[in-house]
Amino acid sequence: AQSVAQPEDQVNVAEGNPLTVKCTYSVSGNPYLFWYVQYPNRGLQFLLKYITGDNLVKGSYGFEAEFNKSQTSFHLKKPSALVSDSALYFCAVRDRSGGSYIPTFGRGTSLIVHP
């Protein structure tokens, strides 16, 4: 079984400050990990993924995420937040060892960046 936890329903940050959106996961084997962003009235858009290799993954719009196997975490980060980053962020996991392509999504974290 695989699962994802996003412990914060909402994260508030001032524009220009660094942001972190937290994600922890559980899988039987090794994980594929993903972050998606959803703007109002839109579908989910892929931001970045961890497959293997370097634990620090860089993605779209200046976002990055760090894979931490010992803490089973994959937190999303950005050095300097923009108001336009305000959106709903989803973490997802897929067990690499399974034959299924089904990702499991967290409940989402609403990021609000204040001017």
Add this chain to the structure above:
Amino acid sequence: DAGVIQSPRHEVTEMGQEVTLRCKPISGHNSLFWYRQTMMRGLELLIYFNNNVPIDDSGMPEDRFSAKMPNASFSTLKIQPSEPRDSAVYFCASVLQGYTEAFFGQGTRLTVV
């Protein structure tokens, strides 16, 4: 490529009516998912197809829901009869085998009154 295309974008229907949601996956993608998003339950997987074959439909809430994928470029999700509690945003997503990330459509916002 235009991405995953869903239609209609919005649907308002009366309780008891049949509703059909449509999805065109990205050309060449061979896995397709239907998700439902609500405030209460978040993003729920309804059904997963691989090479047009339903692999996992354990998320389909009840017999009123059915999904088909007659060919690689088209899928439908049907609700018959619809109920107010079916009101949600329904997303379709596709994945290319051998790759990992899913690509989502814009969603269909369903309102059952």
